[in-house]
Amino acid sequence: MAVQTVATTSESTVDLGPATALSCRECGHRVPLGPVFACEECFGPLEIAYDFSAYDTEELRRRIEAGPANIWRYAPLLPVPADVAGKPNINPGWTKLVKADNLARELGVTGGLYVKDDSGNPTHSFKDRVVAQALEAARAFGFTTLSCSSTGNLAGAVGAAAARAGFRSCVFIPHDLEQGKIVMAAVYGGELVGIEGNYDDVNRFCSELIGDPAGEGWGFVNVNLRPYYAEGSKTLAYEICEQLGWRLPDQIVVPIASGSQLTKIDKGLQELIKLGLVEDRPYKIFGAQAEGCSPVSTAFKAGHDVVRPQKPNTIAKSLAIGNPADGPYVLDIARRTGGAVEDVTDEQVVDAIKLLARTEGIFAETAGGVTVGVTRKLLEAGVLDPAKTTVVLNTGDGLKTLDAVAGTGLTATIRPTLDSFREAGLA
């Protein structure tokens, strides 16, 4: 991995609130806040380090509760300036935590089942959370272009956030994506560049661009801004706990793509415990993958500490990362908390999308089918405890993956007469 060398605003002037430095997850080496993502000592991933020492628990709780109905209510816990809520941004979050009583009945859950429904975000996926964070870092570092490689949700989130915040955007995608996905990403008016090649080629090109003078002033949300970007997922943990009445869930089922979201949810829960905002009790984190891209669940079941890459082949394209960077950390968290990692077939994904829609009126994208499907599978296997409070994440919107349920259709076709209506057995 190349270490970012782009010249930016002097680090000493950077105000990212409680964030104090970047710290290597592997060796603990610290560097000043900047657009870097890999440790110069060991090439490990850099994470944000904070100073929360001045916070009084109850004052912090009141401050959060009095904050806006979006992720900026948690500004004191994020790498953003204190006045972030007043800056132009897409302002995602504070999505619904739906008490899924009908789904609970179907699955036999008695301890309380909730769906954290991130389809309520501005561009209808959890990516708005991480992009909103990356955008604030880009602003702090003086970047003027927001960029990413993407095959879907991320492209729309970057395009929309850049438009609102007055950044140029330049999103790279494989040139032969489906027309619908291209339209969704192109409508925000930024540069949308098709790369002649597959997603790996797109990624490789982006890494080259970061190291080149041509990429100067560019913030790649999921590359050189990744440490900031990734912190956006902590807000899922914060919201779930606050919406449960400042209480940890017993069990939480999280989709795994790169694994970053799951590790940051764990980080968020740990922070809430340390800050005294929730009672310190055991919780279990469960990871969910599609069988067609299940490197982490395969490693978990085999008892391995490392993740062997796979070539993805699943309808859950937003989770189709064959070589997940945070896979080993996911394994560690699942084992440490007493959770598990499981996978489901594409058929089970489709069934789960329909189950969630039929019981709760929530139309999830394929990633939501993965988490609901894995929840069902783990309950049947006795791995998830039905008597415990359980939260399942839906991270995207079914409107973006209509093909997955394309077989769904009319239950009857009739002539416009009461006789025809009765004949169809609908009365």
Place this chain on the structure above:
Amino acid sequence: MAVQTVATTSESTVDLGPATALSCRECGHRVPLGPVFACEECFGPLEIAYDFSAYDTEELRRRIEAGPANIWRYAPLLPVPADVAGKPNINPGWTKLVKADNLARELGVTGGLYVKDDSGNPTHSFKDRVVAQALEAARAFGFTTLSCSSTGNLAGAVGAAAARAGFRSCVFIPHDLEQGKIVMAAVYGGELVGIEGNYDDVNRFCSELIGDPAGEGWGFVNVNLRPYYAEGSKTLAYEICEQLGWRLPDQIVVPIASGSQLTKIDKGLQELIKLGLVEDRPYKIFGAQAEGCSPVSTAFKAGHDVVRPQKPNTIAKSLAIGNPADGPYVLDIARRTGGAVEDVTDEQVVDAIKLLARTEGIFAETAGGVTVGVTRKLLEAGVLDPAKTTVVLNTGDGLKTLDAVAGTGLTATIRPTLDSFREAGLA
């Protein structure tokens, strides 16, 4: 119009909060709350009458502000029981009021321009607001099936809300709708019945079904529950004013389909004034139509009091009602408040969708293109005052009308090399 005769729960036991009766908009005749929609004296439309006399202004304001982040914060002003927030429902509303500074700059608005973005609702259109109301009425009247005729947004909203609340749903659509729209409506698992005929045939059939024993126990959200359903649009007015800091906007631009939404927004604003929750100042309401279905704007410009029906031909299908029931009331409100009704071409609708996406990162459905397009046209004509606080409604989501912007695409296609990147002029 037939008057509803279906037997239901005794009206004396119906608890719909502050709602006291149904009152004819034309002759003022009152009847008890029930699943009826037309006056038995004059066949005029029935509206909800309320008793708000016991409310203290500041206590009411505190109660609202302490309420949930959805439409039920306004339960004291709606035909719903006081404990509505605890019942299973889709819980729409409290969507973002986006301060659209970039759009304001493009359009030359200096007095503050806001987009009320109802794509943030659970099924991504304002229909969730009205369906949530109709559902509570259906529950109060003992109905067990929720129904409607629809060609789009309403079908999804009814399917989702019925699923969450444990109602059977039966939605009627023309049998030859696009497959994508069928999937969006079918995924919630209710009955989705294709009618061999056009949308008028579907509507005629539904009216027949309501008068037949086969329709017993059925709540048609936009027919026999229409008085309750329509009140859901008042919440747009409430939210806009509360989000402006309990202040009336000077100008508000509202799309017109049946015209019901515009009339109920006016009703909501009037209620806030009477209750003392906002200062009584003049406001102007502007109606927006697509040229291909512009019966109300045609009548407005011709100075007529009545609306001559049109045969719709526009890409703004969610507004394509050629014979809008509330057209005359819309004309009255536009004239009384000093507003106007205007229309834009389909090309202007598409341009406006792109303009809103490019400036604010909001991807609107065609109806949002209509309101933004009309806003631009009325500003250029000097009819809207750029120095006044202006609110524009986006009532739906661009993901549901992708065809409108299908021409949008890649800005460049390159090989995965820096040379190719530079050649494309992207550096």
